[in-house]
Every structure is written in structure tokens, then in C-alpha cells.
Amino acid sequence: MTTRDDCLALDRADELAHFKQEFALPAGIVYLDGNSLGARPKAALQRARQVVEQEWGEDLIRSWNKAGWFELPGRLGDKLAPLIGAQPGEVVVTDTTSVNLFKALAAALRMQAENPATAQRRVIVSERSNFPTDVYIAQGLAQWLDSGYTLRLVDAPEELPQAIDASVAAVMLTHVNYRSGRLLDMPGLTAHAHAQGALIVWDLAHSAGALPVELEQANADFAVGCTYKYLNGGPGAPAFIWVPKRHQARFGHPLSGWWGHANPFAMSSEFAPHPGIARALCGTQPITSLAMVEVGLDMYARTDMAALRRKSLVMTDLFIGLVEERCAGQPLTLDTPREHGLRGSHVSFTHPQGYAVMQALIGRGVIGDYREPGIMRFGFTPLYLSYADVWDAVDTLADILQRQAYDAGATRSAVT
Amino acid sequence: MTTRDDCLALDRADELAHFKQEFALPAGIVYLDGNSLGARPKAALQRARQVVEQEWGEDLIRSWNKAGWFELPGRLGDKLAPLIGAQPGEVVVTDTTSVNLFKALAAALRMQAENPATAQRRVIVSERSNFPTDVYIAQGLAQWLDSGYTLRLVDAPEELPQAIDASVAAVMLTHVNYRSGRLLDMPGLTAHAHAQGALIVWDLAHSAGALPVELEQANADFAVGCTYKYLNGGPGAPAFIWVPKRHQARFGHPLSGWWGHANPFAMSSEFAPHPGIARALCGTQPITSLAMVEVGLDMYARTDMAALRRKSLVMTDLFIGLVEERCAGQPLTLDTPREHGLRGSHVSFTHPQGYAVMQALIGRGVIGDYREPGIMRFGFTPLYLSYADVWDAVDTLADILQRQAYDAGATRSAVT
Numbered sequence: 001m002t003t004r005d006d007c008l009a010l011d012r013a014d015e016l017a018h019f020k021q022e023f024a025l026p027a028g029i030v031y032l033d034g035n036s037l038g039a040r041p042k043a044a045l046q047r048a049r050q051v052v053e054q055e056w057g058e059d060l061i062r063s064w065n066k067a068g069w070f071e072l073p074g075r076l077g078d079k080l081a082p083l084i085g086a087q088p089g090e091v092v093v094t095d096t097t098s099v100n101l102f103k104a105l106a107a108a109l110r111m112q113a114e115n116p117a118t119a120q121r122r123v124i125v126s127e128r129s130n131f132p133t134d135v136y137i138a139q140g141l142a143q144w145l146d147s148g149y150t151l152r153l154v155d156a157p158e159e160l161p162q163a164i165d166a167s168v169a170a171v172m173l174t175h176v177n178y179r180s181g182r183l184l185d186m187p188g189l190t191a192h193a194h195a196q197g198a199l200i201v202w203d204l205a206h207s208a209g210a211l212p213v214e215l216e217q218a219n220a221d222f223a224v225g226c227t228y229k230y231l232n233g234g235p236g237a238p239a240f241i242w243v244p245k246r247h248q249a250r251f252g253h254p255l256s257g258w259w260g261h262a263n264p265f266a267m268s269s270e271f272a273p274h275p276g277i278a279r280a281l282c283g284t285q286p287i288t289s290l291a292m293v294e295v296g297l298d299m300y301a302r303t304d305m306a307a308l309r310r311k312s313l314v315m316t317d318l319f320i321g322l323v324e325e326r327c328a329g330q331p332l333t334l335d336t337p338r339e340h341g342l343r344g345s346h347v348s349f350t351h352p353q354g355y356a357v358m359q360a361l362i363g364r365g366v367i368g369d370y371r372e373p374g375i376m377r378f379g380f381t382p383l384y385l386s387y388a389d390v391w392d393a394v395d396t397l398a399d400i401l402q403r404q405a406y407d408a409g410a411t412r413s414a415v416t
Numbered sequence: 417m418t419t420r421d422d423c424l425a426l427d428r429a430d431e432l433a434h435f436k437q438e439f440a441l442p443a444g445i446v447y448l449d450g451n452s453l454g455a456r457p458k459a460a461l462q463r464a465r466q467v468v469e470q471e472w473g474e475d476l477i478r479s480w481n482k483a484g485w486f487e488l489p490g491r492l493g494d495k496l497a498p499l500i501g502a503q504p505g506e507v508v509v510t511d512t513t514s515v516n517l518f519k520a521l522a523a524a525l526r527m528q529a530e531n532p533a534t535a536q537r538r539v540i541v542s543e544r545s546n547f548p549t550d551v552y553i554a555q556g557l558a559q560w561l562d563s564g565y566t567l568r569l570v571d572a573p574e575e576l577p578q579a580i581d582a583s584v585a586a587v588m589l590t591h592v593n594y595r596s597g598r599l600l601d602m603p604g605l606t607a608h609a610h611a612q613g614a615l616i617v618w619d620l621a622h623s624a625g626a627l628p629v630e631l632e633q634a635n636a637d638f639a640v641g642c643t644y645k646y647l648n649g650g651p652g653a654p655a656f657i658w659v660p661k662r663h664q665a666r667f668g669h670p671l672s673g674w675w676g677h678a679n680p681f682a683m684s685s686e687f688a689p690h691p692g693i694a695r696a697l698c699g700t701q702p703i704t705s706l707a708m709v710e711v712g713l714d715m716y717a718r719t720d721m722a723a724l725r726r727k728s729l730v731m732t733d734l735f736i737g738l739v740e741e742r743c744a745g746q747p748l749t750l751d752t753p754r755e756h757g758l759r760g761s762h763v764s765f766t767h768p769q770g771y772a773v774m775q776a777l778i779g780r781g782v783i784g785d786y787r788e789p790g791i792m793r794f795g796f797t798p799l800y801l802s803y804a805d806v807w808d809a810v811d812t813l814a815d816i817l818q819r820q821a822y823d824a825g826a827t828r829s830a831v832t
């Protein structure tokens with residue numbers, strides 16, 4: 001049996017433990033939902049204050065230059081790049097994941113349509129269990145292009161190699177599944193897609209900041225992701241898009257707004273795309289939300305991602321092991337792979353009363369979240385969670401389940 | 417001759433003067449760029465602090481429900497609606513003006529394509545002098561739809577009636593021109609477009625909060641606009657989109673992200689649009705920037721828009737008159753119509769050394785902005801400007817021009 005003292009011993013040896021003090025975590029809470037909304041770095045408040053009070057209030061319009069507002073998407077992109085295995089000048093932080101996915105997928109389809117070898121391809125491959133917005137965006141794009149694109153959704157990752165055949169124009173996959181926490185084989189699937197002549201777009205929503213990502217090494221084509229989960233950018237903080245240098249000259253998308261122009265202040269009436277990554281921009285960005293993203297990225301600049309991954313895997317192993325020890329006999333099903341190579345940084349268990357149990361957990365200060373059907377998700381963010389937190393969370397879960405201390409009739413309202 | 421004392425007398429009689437104390441304006445500055453970035457309401461800092469410290473930091477993921485984050489786009493939309501002559505349930509605050517324009521224009525083209533009477537139409541009409549992003553978005557959309565859409569750009573508003581003929585699918589116009597400040601005839605042009613079987617999209621970037629707008633009364637089809645200018649929402653604050661109830665059931669656009677779904681938390685793999693205005697949403701919104709928009713809207717809820725318009729016109733008349741008195745003989749050309757019915761709430765003068773003169777003005781605390789070619793823009797925001805401010809601005813301009821106290825060789829860097 002693992003004891004709480006064992007966990008405390010792990011905490012004493014934890015090389016990342018010092019980061020916890022940089023976060024403003026409420027007292028009495030074990031926060032296991034950093035995979036949905038990352039906790040607040042203490043410095044974010046000061047940064048917001050600086051933007052609102054000084055940059056907006058005092059410097060007003062001059063801040064576009066003086067405070068570098070106009071350069072923020074690229075400056076933050078350069079800071080984010082090393083976390084996803086990308087180069088400077090290949091990433092911008094901007095818009096939403098949905099909008100960026102639209103740009104990337106549109107660009108991929110256009111590149112294929114302009115290549116005589118692939119011009120006839122009309123299939124987009126994804127997973128049915130992908131995060132809904134990814135699937136909806138692909139549906140929206142396919143429906144609006146008048147050339148008969150269809151979406152081929154597989155029911156399990158094992159079907160992907162067969163589904164990605166020589167009829168496929170583009171593959172769009174989420175690296176870590178939002179429900180199961182399963183990690184896909186980015187290098188393998190990318191190589192397979194390329195062997196079939198397809199381009200591949202990766203959604204890193206649940207992997208950027210959660211584990212080392214190596215886009216360039218995998219030779220991926222495009223990627224998008226969000227900054228408000230593991231990267232602790234703040235609620236709904238702008239997302240990112242990665243376009244490697246080798247694709248930038250051919251990267252075109254229909255959201256050709258003025259921030260993507262080669263010379264936005266010339267105010268020309270003809271759109272001409274910026275030669276570099278700025279062509280992935282569209283309109284004016286929400287500066288206060290955007291500026292806070294930098295605080296989380298600056299913390300990651302001091303983080304050893306290999307150490308973060310080690311801690312993440314020890315934590316998720318610990319959580320799975322403790323739940324299975326302490327909640328034995330309860331109708332819990334592990335949705336997350338046990339194999340490290342297939343695991344992101346969250347763990348999901350299905351329970352017939354998953355919604356009610358999660359509400360009871362939250363009521364007792366253990367905050368995870370719930371996803372249909374019956375799935376309780378627990379996110380493990382190595383920067384601000386301790387091993388004792390993991391022990392305490394399972395202790396609470398075991399108590400709730402053993403005493404059936406949840407409202408079995410609870411019905412679900414809107415929860416994210 | 418109008419004297420500064422005359423202006424002070426106007427200030428004493430100004431029924432809107434009390435609003436100025438609600439803004440955090442830096443000392444020694446006359447801020448005539450609220451048409452580009454509105455000044456900061458004092459309460460915005462407290463609102464940002466509440467979102468960052470309490471809602472994000474303390475309540476974490478629970479704020480999606482507890483703080484109503486998920487409902488913010490619609491709640492703010494309902495507060496914005498009366499300012500543009502719209503109904504509750506017809507406006508959401510979300511994304512950027514560029515992205516919203518893409519949605520509205522795409523929806524308009526699709527509606528026309530699905531109507532047998534207009535299905536063959538392939539022309540979009542706009543003005544060459546429209547704000548560049550509007551034109552670029554139309555270019556991007558036209559290029560990506562494979563059905564041969566073309567953009568017909570007129571060189572002067574007088575050409576619009578002729579250009580809007582029975583070949584036109586959609587008209588996309590900005591109500592107040594960003595350079596000249598010229599106000600278009602919304603009811604007349606809307607009626608003309610409809611008589612020709614075209615749909616019309618209005619960009620209210622320079623009119624929402626600047627003057628009374630009556631979308632419903634004009635029977636307009638769609639509108640977009642921004643909240644960071646006259647509405648004082650903060651730098652790059654999210655934009656808005658209006659879809660009247662009569663068009664909502666047919667309003668479809670390709671950016672079908674999960675926030676536009678009828679039941680986003682069912683996590684279905686099939687997109688089904690929300691029955692109401694929420695179908696105009698796409699992805700997760702930047703909450704901190706979004707929340708601050710409410711502060712400006714709450715101030716407008718206490719503003720008599722007819723009084724605001726009266727003050728705006730007196731101020732712009734005063735400015736034009738004083739410039740012509742005090743700068744007589746200088747090579748200044750008024751770009752803004754003298755007729756009230758054709759004027760928004762900013763005034764532009766062209767000067768051969770416009771850029772250098774504007775830099776000199778800014779150096780002396782009179783902040784306007786510059787637009788190519790040679791255009792100095794001065795925005796008049798009745799909520800926080802006094803008539804004495806107008807006098808002081810012209811006094812400074814007259815002094816700079818008379819003494820040629822500007823660097824005639826100044827070259828332009830990025831300025832917004």
C-alpha cells in the first residue's frame with residue numbers, strides 16, 4: 001500500500017516542487033482541472049494590471065508601438081515554439097483554436113488542390129472521438145468548399161492507418177484525446193500520412209505544456225493548440241498556430257484580415273500575404289488576454305520538459321494505482337492507457353454516476369471535470385500539483401464512493 | 417472669433433460633462449484618438465482584477481458557470497443591442513471584426529445562393545476606401561468559394577447606387593469611413609440594395625457608440641463592429657455581430673465551432689447550429705478582454721444617445737471652425753463632410769506633412785492619429801472630451817503649423 005507519507009517523500013525529492021509557490025491556488029483545493037483551465041500564475045495579475053492601468057490607461061494608442069502590442073502574437077509565438085519543437089518565426093498566438101484549425105485545414109486542402117499529384121483528393125480523416133469543435137470545423141469547411149470534400153471519421157485510433165489511404169487530402173488529429181487522455185503516435189502517423197501523400201494537422205490542445213512535443217522532428221505539417229490549459233494563459237486566452245518555414249510560402253487561408261498583410265499600415269486595397277508566419281494572423285487581437293499568456297510561457301522557459309514529463313507520468317501512475325487500491329470493487333473503468341507511450345497528462349475513469357460523483361468531489365474541494373458519457377477527468381499539472389495532492393484526491397474519492405456520498409439523481413447543467 | 421472662454425461656457429452647459437470623471441485620462445493629454453482606441457473607464461481596472469484574481473484565480477474552472485463566462489457573448493450582446501437599434505437575442509460580442517465579417521458575408525452569399533431568384537449572382541459590392549480588412553476578407557472569401565465571386569469596388573460613395581444592380585449578391589459597407597469620417601445613408605442604401613435583390617452587411621466600427629444607429633429601422637441584413645473604439649472596451653477587445661431574428665434560422669457560416677452548437681456540452685460529433693444568435697459564435701472566447709467590454713457598455717446604458725450625437729456634432733463643427741480660423745493659409749484640406757447628415761464623429765484633415773505634424777502634436781500631448789496618405793485624424797468622443805479640449809488641440813496645431821515646429825523629414829514607422 002502507498003501511504004500519504006510515501007507521497008510526502010516524493011514531494012521532498014521533487015525537482016519541480018518550487019514552481020507551486022508561483023501559482024495563486026485557493027486554500028483547501030486540490031485542482032485537477034488544469035487540463036481544462038490552468039491555474040493562475042501569481043504574476044498574471046500584475047501583468048493584467050500593467051496592461052490595463054499603464055499601457056491602456058496611460059499610454060493609450062501609443063502602446064501599439066511602445067508596449068509592442070502589435071508584435072505580441074509573434075513574440076509569444078517565439079516563446080511557445082520550443083515547447084512544441086518548433087523554430088522561431090513559425091508560431092503566432094492568436095484567435096481561437098477553432099479559427100486557427102480552420103486556417104490550417106483550409107491551407108492544407110488548398111496546397112493539395114494545387115498539387116497535380118493530389119488535386120483530386122477530397123477526403124479529410126479524423127477521429128469521431130476528437131474534440132467536437134475540431135470535427136465541426138472540418139464539417140463546416142468541407143461543406144463550404146464546393147468541391148465535394150467529405151469527412152472520414154474513424155472510431156478508434158487503431159483504424160487510422162487504414163483510413164489514411166491515397167484518397168486522403170488531409171488528416172486532422174488531436175495529439176492527446178480530450179476524454180481518454182490517450183496520446184497518439186505523432187511521428188508514426190505523420191510518416192504514414194506522408195507516405196500516402198496526405199498532409200497532417202495536429203491539435204495540441206492537451207499536449208502543449210503537458211509533455212514534450214516535437215513537431216519538427218516528426219516532420220508534421222501544421223499544428224494548432226490552446227494556451228489556457230497547461231500553459232496557464234488565463235480563461236479563453238488566445239490560441240496558437242504553427243506553420244513550419246517549409247510551408248509558409250504556400251500557406252494561404254480565407255481569413256485574410258489586415259494583420260496577415262505584408263504591410264498592414266500601407267492600407268492597400270489589395271491583400272498581399274505577409275511573407276512569414278504573420279500571414280496566419282487575421283484581425284486585431286484582445287491584448288489584455290493575450291499579454292497574460294506571456295507569464296505562463298516565461299515560467300515554461302525555466303522548466304525542464306523532460307523532468308515535467310517524468311513527474312507527470314509518476315503522478316498519473318500514482319493516481320491510477322491509488323484509485324485501483326482504494327476504490328477496488330467500485331464500478332470504475334479506466335479510460336486512459338496504462339502504457340506510458342500512449343498517455344498524456346490526464347486520467348479518466350468512467351463511473352455510472354460519473355456526473356454526480358464529480359459534483360461531490362468538487363463539493364469537497366477536489367476539482368476535476370466531467371465529460372459525457374459518465375467520464376470523470378483528472379488533470380495532472382506537474383508545475384503546481386504535489387504527490388500529496390494526488391493522495392488527498394484519491395482519499396476523498398474513495399470516501400465518496402464507499403459511503404455513496406453523492407446525489408445519484410443529479411442532473412447535468414452546463415459544465416465545461 | 418471663438419475664444420477659449422466660449423468653450424468653457426459650453427462645458428459648463430454640457431449635460432454629458434459628468435462622464436469625464438469616470439475615465440482614467442492621463443494628465444496633460446488631449447486624447448483625440450478614441451476612434452481608434454477608446455480611453456479607459458476607471459472601473460475597467462477593477463473588472464480586470466475581479467476576473468483575474470477572483471474568477472480565474474480563486475474560482476477557477478467553476479467560473480464558467482458561477483461567473484457566467486459562457487453566457488458573456490450573449491449578455492454583452494444584449495447590452496450592446498440598444499446602441500445599434502437591435503433587439504435582445506440578436507447580438508453577440510465575440511472574435512474579431514474581421515472574423516465576424518467573414519461569417520456575415522459568407523452567410524449572406526449562402527442565403528443568396530439558396531434563393532432561386534438570386535442563386536446566379538456572383539458580385540460583392542464595397543468601397544475601395546473601405547477599411548482594408550473588410551476588403552481583404554471579402555477578397556479571401558470570394559477567392560475561396562469556387563463559384564466565381566468577384567468584388568466590385570467603387571471609388572466614391574456616389575457610385576454606390578449604380579454599382580448595386582441586379583447582378584449583386586451582397587453589399588458590404590462601413591457606415592462611417594475610417595479616413596474621411598463620412599457617414600453613409602444606411603436606410604437609403606439598404607433600401608436600394610433590397611430593391612435590387614441584394615443583401616447588405618454593415619460594418620459599424622466607427623459608428624457604434626459614436627452616433628445613434630438604427631439597424632432594425634433601416635431593415636439592414638447583418639452588421640459587425642468593434643468595441644475598442646467609441647465603446648471603450650479595451651485594447652483589441654472582442655468585436656460584435658448582429659443577425660436579426662428574421663435571418664437567424666438561415667444564418668449559416670463555415671466557422672462552425674463548438675460555441676455555435678445547439679448543445680455544446682452534449683459533445684456530439686455532428687454540428688447542429690444553435691437556434692438563436694449563438695450560432696454566430698465559434699470558439700472559446702478571451703474572457704478577461706471580453707469581460708471589460710461590459711464596463712463601457714454599462715456606461716452607455718446611462719447615456720442619452722441623442723445628447724451624445726448633439727455634442728459630437730457641436731464638437732466637430734467647433735474643431736473644423738477653429739482649425740479654419742486659426743490655421744488659415746496653411747495647406748490643410750478638410751476630408752470630412754461639412755453636412756451633419758454625412759458626418760460621423762471624427763474629423764480628418766490632409767496636410768502634405770501630415771505624418772510629421774501628427775508626430776509633433778503627439779509630442780505636445782494632443783493625440784490624434786495618422787492614415788496614409790497625409791491624413792491627420794481627430795476623433796471626438798463626447799463622453800470624455802470637453803470643448804476646452806477641442807480649443808486646446810487647435811491652439812497647439814496652429815502653433816505647430818505657424819512655427820513649422822515639425823520634423824518635415826520624419827518617416828513613418830508602424831503606427832495604428
